[in-house]
Amino acid sequence: MTNKNLNLQNTFLVVASYVFYGWWDYRFLALIIFSSLVDYTIGLKLEKEKKQAHRKVLLWSSILVNLGFLGFFKYFNFFVDNFVTAFSFLGQNIQPNTLDIILPVGISFYTFQTLSYTIDVYKQRLKPTKDLVSFLAFVSFFPQLVAGPIERATNLLPQFYKKRKFYYSNAVNGCKQILWGLFKKVVIADSCAEYANIIFNNSSDYSGSTLFLGALFFTFQIYGDFSGYSDIAIGTARLFGFNLKQNFAFPYFSRDIAEFWRRWHISLSTWFRDYLYIPLGGSRGGTWMKVRNTFIIFLVSGFWHGANWTFIVWGLLNALYFLPLLLSGRNRNHLNSISQDTLFPKFKELLSMLITFLLTVIAWVFFRAETITHAFSYLQGMFSNTLFSMPLIRPTDIIMLVVAFIILEWIGRREQYAIEVLFQRKPRVVKWSFYMVLIAFILVFSNETPKEFIYFQF
Known part of the structure; x- marks a missing residue:
């Protein structure tokens, strides 16, 4: 199979994925395309940039853009409503403007997927791709676009470079x-x-x-x-x-609960482990650090699921379940x-x-x-x-x-x-x-x- 045929395969997947995603609401195609282009460009710049300070700026640019979109569409009204509730509790009645925001399908999934690419390139675990079509196909791959699994760039992206035949x-x-x-x-x-x-x-x-x-x-x-x-x-x-x-x-x-979280939504659990828990220090520090990091990862996981306090309490409860296993060293039993x-x-x-x-x-x-x-x-x-x-x-x-x-x-x-x-x-x-x-x-x-x-x- 020639490179031309491989490129046609990937182009077909990009078009199919965009049609699939746009069928629900075509307006959000601009969002996923923009997010893809931002991380594709930043990946190329990270390879050329040698100064660590500049590389950190590039990394944080990707994080802020991606999480900024996610935060606006998913959590804007949640924070506004809780801001109003807090001031009402203090006796201050305010009338802020909320927005009729439609949550783009799959934004939580493809945001984390494209972030994994930028972070892995930054940490030099992965060479940045110069193949824009393959990268667009990786971010928008329609089978897992709207509800996962959240694929790592290190696993899925190289598969777009290989010849694919029917077996x-x-x-x-x-x-x-x-x-x-x-x-x-x-x-x-x-x-x-x-x-x-x-x-x-x-x-x-x-x-x-x-x-x-x-x-x-x-x-x-x-x-x-x-x-x-x-x-x-x-x-x-x-x-x-x-x-x-x-x-x-x-x-x-x-x-036990530790085993449950190794078996439930594995792509998300391992994402938080590798890109949040371990960078925070994981289990390497003292007891306080272990407890802190455990609560952070479960609370963030709960908040990832939705803009409602019920999800946060769900995450908190799972952290409380997990804590005795961690402190007793039985979380890997x-x-x-x-x-x-x-x-x-x-x-x-x-x-x-x-x-x-x-x-x-x-x-x-x-x-x-x-x-x-x-x-x-x-x-x-x-x-x-x-x-x-x-x-x-x-x-x-x-x-x-x-x-x-x-x-x-x-x-x-x-x-x-x-x-x-x-x-x-x-x-x-x-x-x-x-x-x-x-x-x-x-x-x-x-x-x-x-x-x-x-x-x-x-």
Whole structure:
């Protein structure tokens, strides 16, 4: 394949990605193009500039431009509203002007992706590209543009320089991944969402057991929704000859919160680790520095998810969960999958997994609630004396589907993607029967009104 053909491939991807992004709102194409051009230019200048002071100016120019756009579109009204609340508390009534700002889809994801490029070039981990088309394709690559995974330039950008050919095996694996992602989204997440929304939106009307069930429904909704999108993105990328990083590694089978965060939204967790936590000093300093850095990374992670105090408290709660493990040096205890060599977990592992899962469910209540007050009232109702009563809502079919889904995930937990190993050495008729069943479920559970992915709003 000649360089001309490779350039045509990348040009096609840029055009396809811009059409895909502009289909939602073409006005924001200017934003992603401008951000891309800024970091492309700064990358070239960083290579030529030898003075460290000037290189820092270039780096901070990129950071301020990218985070400036993100801050304006995502947090402007949040800060204005809290500014007004603070002055009202002091007895001063002010009437500021708020703006009717539309949050560009995916801005949190592609902002971090392009920032990783500039930072890696600055730290000389990566040579800046002189191929503008490849860089534009890297920033706007449509499978993972709007909800991740957040790809590092060191992994994804070099793939745009290579010859890409069609391989049947890659296409088959990609289609399997897309199918599994659609099943997670349409069958698991959207079904759970229906009941989670009813219960959360009318939480004062339900018993503790029903509220607990609603929290469980949201727990599987957000996992099926977000990991389902990641599977679809990874599978689609394979069809085009690209390999994206794994973004979820069966997080609900974690034995402590530290393991959970190594398995949940891996691309974001590792981004914060490498570009925020480690530069702040990581775990190298004394106890105070470890505690400070832990709270910073979790609070920033919470704020990244949205302009609402509920997300900040969600981040704070996860920091409190994580802190005892960090201080006791047990935050790196579980680096392998649970029950690596056995079918069933040991009692101690099972207990640890259930406790971690319960802590996660409680934290998700803050993530889902509309306000802090709503979250606390929901938890108060959930842990009331009606916790062990019979739930008022009992969708047996959805509960059975979730249980079957957990079993399938458990079977495939030792591999990177469950769908690839469930029927590896089974006869072809068994494999195709399974795929047909997945397709049938997707068609049956599809609604005329499609539900958006949760993380589109982030």
